[in-house]
Amino acid sequence: MPExxxxxxxxxxxxxxxxxxxxxxxxxxxMPFITEDSSRLNRWIxxxxxxxxxxxxxxxxxxxxxxxxxxxxxxxxASGIWEWGTQFxxxxxxxxxxxxxxxVRVAAGGxx
Numbered sequence: 001m002p003e004x005x006x007x008x009x010x011x012x013x014x015x016x017x018x019x020x021x022x023x024x025x026x027x028x029x030x031m032p033f034i035t036e037d038s039s040r041l042n043r044w045i046x047x048x049x050x051x052x053x054x055x056x057x058x059x060x061x062x063x064x065x066x067x068x069x070x071x072x073x074x075x076x077x078a079s080g081i082w083e084w085g086t087q088f089x090x091x092x093x094x095x096x097x098x099x100x101x102x103x104v105r106v107a108a109g110g111x112x
Contacts, residue, residue, distance in 0.1 A: 015090035018049045019099055046091050054083035 061067035
């Protein structure tokens with residue numbers, strides 16, 4: 001499926017937010033099980049985040065009124081498989097192109 005410029009930019013933006021959000025969680029002390037060394041878990045978190053983004057699954061609400069989870073129709077979920085693949089690929093490209101090389105340089109050089 002061809003992407004328009006706006007769709008590609010949406011995938012790129014959300015992918016960057018997910019990748020850098022995951023990087024934040026790795027450094028956060030309140031999630032000790034997500035680390036630089038938990039690569040399998042990190043990949044699963046990335047895949048789930050890509051699926052939630054691509055399929056349009058969202059939650060709204062607050063503690064006083066309750067929460068609602070919106071899940072699209074089965075047809076939209078089926079077409080979301082392509083979107084999920086696109087989103088996950090974008091996240092991996094951002095990781096491989098920007099975050100991963102920086103981590104390797106820091107490990108090899110000892111400082112940023």
